[in-house]
Every structure is written in structure tokens, then in C-alpha cells.
Amino acid sequence: MTDTFDDEDETGARARALSNRQVxxxxxxxxxxxxxxxxxxxxLTLVAIGFDLALPWASGRLVDTVANRGAPSVAWSAWMAFVGVYLGFSLVRNLAMRFWIPLAxxxxxxxxxxxxxKVQAFSSDWHADSFAGAxxxxxxxxxWGYDSVTDAxxxxxxxxxxxxVGLSIAMLIRQPAAGVISLVVVVAYLAVNLLVTERYVRPSNLRSNALDSRxxxxxxxxxxSNPTVKSFGAERREAERLAKVTAAWRDAVMVTWNRFTDVWLGQNLLLVLLQAGLTGSMVWAWAHGTATPGDVAFAITAFMLMSGYLRNLGENIRMLQKGLDDAEDVAAWNRLEPQIADAPGAPDFKPGPGAIEFRDVTFRYKAAGAPLYDRFSLKIAPGERVALVGPTGSGKSTFVKLVQRLHDLQDGAILIDGQDVSKVTQASLRRAIAVVPQDPALFHRSLLENIAYGKPDATREEVEAAARKARAHDFILKLPQGYDTLxxxxGVKLSGGERQRVAIARAFLADAPILVLDEATSSLDVETEGQVQAAAEALMEGRTTxxxxxxxxxxxxxxxxxxxxKGRVVEEGRHAELKAKGGVYARLNAISEGVA
Structure with a gap:
């Protein structure tokens, strides 16, 4: 059996790949x-840099003053400048952070x-192709990728x-040979880090990131799916399945980390070259009488500063690359247009009596060869109760999804109260359609919040009134915290019938003119089914259902x-009429009664 997680990176959810520049x-x-x-x-960061650049100058001046046995007052003045430069750097750098923190x-x-x-705006198909956890x-x-990139x-x-660059230029002016060496090493260091990190490290880092998402x-x-896992006693199997994924991540991340370590070795070899070049050239210049002790102190201080910055550069180039890779998915989503978008300037849907019309509708799922609906037309009158029956894959659920505009049509139009559903905003359209699914999924929130989800500004009294209509109020009061129960x-803490009644209460409170019931009683026991059916009957009153x-x-x-x-209405009528016809419905009814 194949591991479906192997295919995750190939779905539309990933939308790869962007360049570093784009991210x-x-x-x-x-x-x-x-x-x-x-x-x-x-x-403020530039001001701090100015203090940092002045440190080798202050160090060289202090050493020259001491070496030449100048007046103590001059030496103390040089000392104060040396200390003041570093103090100024520390204070200004700290002040700069006070602005970077709220920005980040x-x-x-x-x-x-x-x-x-953005993710919420993507289509149902996009979410079906994506793992929620990933x-x-x-x-x-x-x-956190943003944080890493910004800091870097x-x-x-x-x-x-x-x-x-500033220290190299200062060195070039003071001691040309040392300046040339430092410029060459700095340029080489930056070029090697940027190129090697992007070409050598990035591919493996993207691979380990993808596995981290898996x-x-x-x-x-x-x-x-823990209840299903427990019902089959499959805890060990799931642990083994996860172990395969984590093992693949381990192998990939070890490659990534080893490549980062390879780059780190190259960086340190270049630092050794810089150290040897700078100090060697200065010793040579001193031996030939062209460099003072202050020049040597300048070079040593400059090297200490440069080596610290170069190490930081190496670390932060790696941090930059990792941050860019971490942010890449969201950056790619930002460039991805919603699969189902509101028309520019689309008005809100205006709820009416609930008339529905399919007008020459042609619709095909993206993975299907032939259209499910081909020039399909149908009208539902306001307040009419219409039942959709037929075998799996015949188009019943698709009918409802198209009414909600969860998919776009290839041709034709769907009108509700004379308004083309593709020309109004999706959110306003869906607020006018209350859906009670076969298996309601509740949020891990209180019952009060779950019932009020369709009308978040509802008062507690309105929520309780909706729960009474849905035959949910009594069981809610028996719970430890009543309406505040999580x-x-x-909704795993509730039974199937309780979840159904909460979903019906939610629909009552939403008070939408169109109601969709996806066989809300099919999986319930007889007593609970009666309660839910009675609540559903009350809910259908006055609504197109x-x-x-x-x-x-x-x-x-x-x-x-x-x-x-197969996407066509082959029979229509009332129960007794269709049964008497002896056609498809009569055959399905006979099977249903036989099973019952």
C-alpha cells in the first residue's frame, strides 16, 4: 500500500517554487x-555601524599615543575616545532594537x-488536496521565517x-597591501557563501522543509482520526506510519545540516586566510619601517571586528536562506489567485423567498473527462420542499455544492431569487443557505459559540430559543457547564444525535431562506431519529428546502x-406518484423497504 503523504508535495497546495528574490x-x-x-x-543601525568603524581608529590612536610615550592627558583622551566609541555603539544598537521589535x-x-x-479563501478542492496539519x-x-530573514x-x-567594506577601504588607505588582501577575502567570502548556500544547501533545505510539513x-x-485508530486497535500501525515520515525527515535534515557544516568549514578557511594575510602584511610592513605599532593595532582590531562580522555573516546567510525557505509556501500562496473568486465589485446577495433556477448548466470536475451536468435546467419554487435521490455519484451532492458556489460552472448559470450566484459575493450567498450535514463538524468551543456560529452577535436568549426549537436545550442543561461546555x-464529546440537534439549532438561529438537509437522521437510533426529525420538520417551515x-x-x-x-433528472414527482410509475424510484424504494 502506498503512503499518501508521498504525494503531498505534488498537490496544488504547494504552489512551488519561488526564487529567493521573489520570497x-x-x-x-x-x-x-x-x-x-x-x-x-x-x-540608528547605520549610526551604530559608524561607531563600529571608528573602533580600530580609536584603538590605533591609543596604541600610538602609549608607544610614543605622549603626555598622560593625551593618552587618557585617547583612552576615553576608545571606550566612548564602544559605549556609543552599544547604546545606539540597543536603541535601534526598540524599533525593530515592534516592527517584527x-x-x-x-x-x-x-x-x-488566503488559505480560507481557497476552494474546497484546494483544501481537499491539502493536509490540514501541513x-x-x-x-x-x-x-518565524519572516523573523529570521528580517534579523539577517x-x-x-x-x-x-x-x-x-568600510574597514577594508580604511585599511587600503592606511596600508594598501593589507587593504587589498581584506577586500579580496571579503568579496570571496560573500560570493562563496551566497552562491554555495543557494546552489548547494537550498535544494536539500527545501526537501527537509517539505518533509517537516509532512x-x-x-x-x-x-x-x-483517533477514534478510528482506537476502534481498529491500530495505535502501533499509526506509530509505524509516522516513524516512516520522521525517518525520511531525519535523513533529509542530516543532509541539510551536513551541507551547512561544509559551508561553515569553507568560511573558517577563508577567515584563516584573512588572519594570515592581514597580520603577515602588517608584520612585514613593520619590519620594513612602513608601519607603526598603531597600524598593527589598527589591523589586529580590524581583523577581530571583521572576523566577528564574517562569522555572523556566515551564520546569517544560512539563517537568511532557511528563513526564505520557511516563508516560501506562504509567499507562493500570496501569488496564487483564489480558485473561486468574487467578481470585481460584486454586490452582496439579497435574500428573498428562495427561488432556485439552474439554467443550461454545464459542470465538470477537474479530474473528470466528461461533464457531470450537461446543459442541465431545473427550477425550485420558493418554499418548496425538494428531495434529491439517486445512486452515489449521480449528482445530488454536486447540486447543493453548485447552489453554494463551491465550484464554478463551465457554462450556464444558477440563479437564486433572480440573482446569478457567480455575480454576488460568496460570503453573502452562503449566509443565505443553511446546511445541516449528515455528520456535523463542530468547533472545539462552547455549545453557545457553536450554535451562534451562523449569527455571532446573537444574544444568549436567542441561542437558547434556537436550541429549544431544535430539541437540544434539555440535553445541554444536563451537561456539566451547560451552554459553556466545550x-x-x-464535537467528539457529543453523541451523533446531539451534534445533529446542535447543527439544527445553528440553522434555526441563522434563519436563512434556503435550507439544505443532508439526510440528518440516517445514522441515528429510532428514538433520537424521531427527535431530530421533529426538529428538522419545524426548521423546514417557510423555507425552500x-x-x-x-x-x-x-x-x-x-x-x-x-x-x-448521471447528472440528469430521470424522474420527478411525489412519493406515491413515482412509486406507482414502476420506474427507477419504485425500484430504489423496493430495495430500501427490503433492507428496512
Missing amino acids: LGFIARFWRRRPVLFGLGVG ARNMEEMTNEGFA TVRKLTRAM VTIWLGPGVIVL IGGALADAVT VGER IVIAHRLSTVRGADRILVFQ
Whole structure:
């Protein structure tokens, strides 16, 4: 049996691959949102760099003063300059951080919020192709990727390059041979790091990141399906399945870390070359009488500063690359247009009596060769109760998804109260359609929040009134914390019938003109089914209702029954009429009664 997680990186959820430049451009957009904070952070960082560049000069002046046995007052003045330069660097650098911190925190907050909003806007197909755990992992990793990139570019790499080039130029002016050596080594160091990191390290880092996302997907898949795991006694099997994923990640991340270590070795060899070149050239110049002790002190201090910055550059180039890779998925999502988008300037849907019309609709799923619906037309009158029956794959569920505009059509139009569903905003359209699914998924929040989800500004009295209509109020009061009881992930703390009644209460409170019931009683015991059916009957009053029927016994009271086969309505009428015809419905009914 194949491991489905192997295919995760090939789905539309990944939207690879962006260049480093594209990801950096995505992150830079957040810097530009707060120009004052960013400008003050950059400005103060440049001032701190000025102090850093002055340190070798202050060191050389102090050593020359002492070596030449100048007046004590002059020596103390040089000492004060030496100490003052470092103190100024420390204070200004600390002040700069006071502006980088709020900039980073606010931008990380916005990146996460906007990434989540983008994911929410993607189509049902996109989410079906994605592992929820992997998506969560990518979002949280991108937030910290932003932090790594910002720190690397604005706090370390940018200042580091300025200091290194500045010191090399100062060295070139003071001792040309030492200056040439330092410039050559600095340029080589930067070029090697950037090229090797992108060409050698990045491919393996992307691979280990993808496997890190697969760990999140595998964990979420098993944890959310824990009741199924337990029912089959499959804990060991799931542990072994996860172990395969983590083993693949381990192998990939070891390659990545080893490649980072290879780069680190090259960096240190270049540092040795810089150290040997600078000090050797200065000793040679001193031996030939062209360098003073202050020049030697200048070179040694400059090397200490340069070696520190170069080490930081190496570390931060790696941090920069990792941060760019971590943010890449969210940057790619940002470039990905929603698969189902609102038309420019689309107005909100205006709820009416609930008339529905399919007008010459042609629809094909993306993986299908032939269309499911081909020039399909149908009208549902306001307040009519319509039942959809037929075998699996006949188009019943697709009918409801198209009414909600969870997919776009290839041709034709769907109108609700005369409004083309593709021309109004999706959110307003879906608020006008209440859905009670066969297996309601509740949020791990209180019952009060779950019932009020369709009307978040509802009062507690309104929530309780909806629960009474749904026959849910009594069982809720028996729970330890009543309406404040947390229901567990997907509502696992409630029984199937309790979840159904909560979903019906939610629909009552939403008070939408169109109602969709996806066989809300098919998996319940007889007593609970009666309670849910009574609640559903009350909910249907005065609403256009579409019932997806899996058991024909539940649709006998429908105003009209539509029998679907391969995307076409082959029969329609009331229960008694269709049964008497002796056609498809009569055959399905006979099978249903035989099973019952």
C-alpha cells in the first residue's frame, strides 16, 4: 500500500517554487508598511555601524599615543575616545532594537493573519488536496521565517557588509597591501557563501522543509482520526506510519545540516586566510619601517571586528536562506489567485423567498473527462420542499455544492431569487443557505459559540430559543457547564444525535431562506431519529428546502422528489406518484423497504 503523504508535495497546495528574490520581495512588502519604524531602525543601525568603524581608529590612536610615550592627558583622551566609541555603539544598537521589535511583532502578526485568510479563501478542492496539519505547519513556519530573514538582512547582513567594506577601504588607505588582501577575502567570502548556500544547501533545505510539513500532516491526520485508530486497535500501525515520515525527515535534515557544516568549514578557511594575510602584511610592513605599532593595532582590531562580522555573516546567510525557505509556501500562496473568486465589485446577495433556477448548466470536475451536468435546467419554487435521490455519484451532492458556489460552472448559470450566484459575493450567498450535514463538524468551543456560529452577535436568549426549537436545550442543561461546555474537536464529546440537534439549532438561529438537509437522521437510533426529525420538520417551515436523501423513507412528505442518474433528472414527482410509475424510484424504494 502506498503512503499518501508521498504525494503531498505534488498537490496544488504547494504552489512551488519561488526564487529567493521573489520570497524576499514578499517579505519586504511588510517592511514598507511601517516606514517610520523601519526608517528609524535602519537609521540608528547605520549610526551604530559608524561607531563600529571608528573602533580600530580609536584603538590605533591609543596604541600610538602609549608607544610614543605622549603626555598622560593625551593618552587618557585617547583612552576615553576608545571606550566612548564602544559605549556609543552599544547604546545606539540597543536603541535601534526598540524599533525593530515592534516592527517584527506586528508584521509577523499580519503575515500569519493574511496567510490564514488566503488559505480560507481557497476552494474546497484546494483544501481537499491539502493536509490540514501541513498547512498549519507552513503558516507557523513562515511567521518565524519572516523573523529570521528580517534579523539577517537588517540587523546583521546589511550592517556587516557596510562594516567589512568600510574597514577594508580604511585599511587600503592606511596600508594598501593589507587593504587589498581584506577586500579580496571579503568579496570571496560573500560570493562563496551566497552562491554555495543557494546552489548547494537550498535544494536539500527545501526537501527537509517539505518533509517537516509532512510530519505535521501525518500527526494531524492520525490525531483527528483517533477514534478510528482506537476502534481498529491500530495505535502501533499509526506509530509505524509516522516513524516512516520522521525517518525520511531525519535523513533529509542530516543532509541539510551536513551541507551547512561544509559551508561553515569553507568560511573558517577563508577567515584563516584573512588572519594570515592581514597580520603577515602588517608584520612585514613593520619590519620594513612602513608601519607603526598603531597600524598593527589598527589591523589586529580590524581583523577581530571583521572576523566577528564574517562569522555572523556566515551564520546569517544560512539563517537568511532557511528563513526564505520557511516563508516560501506562504509567499507562493500570496501569488496564487483564489480558485473561486468574487467578481470585481460584486454586490452582496439579497435574500428573498428562495427561488432556485439552474439554467443550461454545464459542470465538470477537474479530474473528470466528461461533464457531470450537461446543459442541465431545473427550477425550485420558493418554499418548496425538494428531495434529491439517486445512486452515489449521480449528482445530488454536486447540486447543493453548485447552489453554494463551491465550484464554478463551465457554462450556464444558477440563479437564486433572480440573482446569478457567480455575480454576488460568496460570503453573502452562503449566509443565505443553511446546511445541516449528515455528520456535523463542530468547533472545539462552547455549545453557545457553536450554535451562534451562523449569527455571532446573537444574544444568549436567542441561542437558547434556537436550541429549544431544535430539541437540544434539555440535553445541554444536563451537561456539566451547560451552554459553556466545550464539545471537543469536531464535537467528539457529543453523541451523533446531539451534534445533529446542535447543527439544527445553528440553522434555526441563522434563519436563512434556503435550507439544505443532508439526510440528518440516517445514522441515528429510532428514538433520537424521531427527535431530530421533529426538529428538522419545524426548521423546514417557510423555507425552500433541499433534502439529500439516502433513505427514501425520509422523503415521503416532500413536495417533489427528483431522481438523479448521471447528472440528469430521470424522474420527478411525489412519493406515491413515482412509486406507482414502476420506474427507477419504485425500484430504489423496493430495495430500501427490503433492507428496512
